[in-house]
Structures are given as C-alpha cells and as structure tokens.
Amino acid sequence: DAKTTQPNSMESNEEEPVHLPCNHSTISGTDYIHWYRQLPSQGPEYVIHGLTSNVNNRMASLAIAEDRKSSTLILHRATLRDAAVYYCILRGAYDWANNLFFGTGTRLTVIP
Amino acid sequence: DTEVTQTPKHLVMGMTNKKSLKCEQHMGHRAMYWYKQKAKKPPELMFVYSYEKLSINESVPSRFSPECPNSSLLNLHLHALQPEDSALYLCASSQIGGAGEQFFGPGTRLTVL
Numbered sequence: 001d002a003k004t005t006q007p008n009s010m011e012s013n014e015e016e017p018v019h020l021p022c023n024h025s026t027i028s029g030t031d032y033i034h035w036y037r038q039l040p041s042q043g044p045e046y047v048i049h050g051l052t053s054n055v056n057n058r059m060a061s062l063a064i065a066e067d068r069k070s071s072t073l074i075l076h077r078a079t080l081r082d083a084a085v086y087y088c089i090l091r092g093a094y095d096w097a098n099n100l101f102f103g104t105g106t107r108l109t110v111i112p
Numbered sequence: 113d114t115e116v117t118q119t120p121k122h123l124v125m126g127m128t129n130k131k132s133l134k135c136e137q138h139m140g141h142r143a144m145y146w147y148k149q150k151a152k153k154p155p156e157l158m159f160v161y162s163y164e165k166l167s168i169n170e171s172v173p174s175r176f177s178p179e180c181p182n183s184s185l186l187n188l189h190l191h192a193l194q195p196e197d198s199a200l201y202l203c204a205s206s207q208i209g210g211a212g213e214q215f216f217g218p219g220t221r222l223t224v225l
Contacts, residue, residue, distance in 0.1 A: 043219050044204075097168050102155050104154055
C-alpha cells in the first residue's frame with residue numbers, strides 16, 4: 001500500500017515556479033522523504049531527500065511541514081525538460097528495505 | 113561513475129524461453145533492487161539484495177529468479193513467463209540504510225509473446 005498521496009497531474013508555464021505536494025500522514029520519525037522523477041522512456045532519477053529540515057540542491061528545493069505529514073517539491077523555474085512524473089516515497093532509515101512503495105506520482109506538464 | 117547499466121535494452125521472448133536480464137553498478141553500493149513497471153503505472157518493488165543476500169522478495173512468482181553473483185552485478189533469470197509479465201524492468205542500487213538514495217538504470221523493456 002502506497003504511504004504517500006500526490007495529485008495525479010499538474011501543469012505549469014515555462015519559467016514559472018512549480019510546487020508539487022505530497023501527503024504522508026503515516027510517516028514515522030525515522031522515515032526519510034525522497035523525491036524521484038521519471039522522464040519519458042527513462043528510469044527514475046533521484047531529485048532530493050530530506051528528514052526534518054528544508055533542503056536545497058541544484059535541481060530543486062524540498063519544503064517539509066513541521067509535523068512532517070506533508071512535503072512540497074519546489075522547482076524554481078520550470079523548463080520543458082522538467083516535464084516528467086514526480087514520485088514522493090518514504091524510506092526508513094533502519095527498516096530501509098521494507099515498504100519501498102512508489103505512489104501514483106504527479107505528471108507535470110510544462111507549457112511553453 | 114554514478115551509472116547503473118542494464119542489458120539488454122529490449123527483449124522479446126516466448127513463453128517457453130529462458131532469458132536473463134543483467135544489471136551492473138560500480139558505485140560501491142551494497143543494496144541492489146529489481147522493480148517492475150507496467151505502462152503508465154509506478155514502479156513496483158520485486159526484490160532487494162543487501163550485501164549480496166536476498167533480503168526482500170515481494171511475493172514474486174518463481175518464474176522470476178534473481179541472482180547477485182557479486183557486489184556489482186545483479187541478474188534476473190526469466191523462465192516460462194506469461195504475456196502479462198511484459199513490462200519495463202528496472203534495476204537500482206543504493207547505499208545500505210541511512211537516506212540511501214537510489215540510482216536507477218534505464219530499464220529493460222520486456223515483451224512476452
């Protein structure tokens with residue numbers, strides 16, 4: 001059973017910021033929040049992860065709610081190359097091999 | 113080298129054939145994974161290897177037989193598959209425990225006739 005829920009699809013205009021939400025109300029204290037994206041005809045690609053604090057890297061930012069029951073992946077300026085399915089998954093720090101479920105993901109369409 | 117390679121890219125096999133999928137990584141990762149992905153669906157975990165030992169088998173039928181001959185290689189042996197097994201088979205690797213972000217290969221597109 002997927003432990004995360006995401007909207008099925010979202011649209012964004014090119015060069016606009018995009019906020020992709022994820023709900024994970026059953027998260028445990030040692031679960032990391034991971035985001036991956038899958039471009040057409042490719043394997044998933046790691047984007048970012050976090051535990052409690054907000055995180056930034058060259059690809060995106062991750063904002064984590066204070067209660068950790070939700071998170072938001074932020075793409076600061078969407079490009080056409082960001083059109084993909086974005087998955088949010090939980091990964092236990094200790095029980096890491098169990099329950100590695102990808103939810104349905106959010107299909108992001110970027111409009112030129 | 114942050115690449116996971118998978119061969120072959122495409123495979124067509126009959127229901128009586130025996131074939132194998134191969135996955136390789138040289139990142140020193142000691143966890144390796146097989147996922148199955150049907151069209152327009154998320155990846156589904158099949159197997160997890162930890163230190164070359166099978167640690168997770170998500171109730172996968174025995175016609176799929178994984179093997180991890182060393183820390184860099186992961187195989188998936190296929191025998192007597194059904195047409196509904198046609199899918200994209202993805203391999204991934206990661207560090208053990210911790211955040212353990214996974215690195216995925218491009219997948220093998222399998223068609224069972």
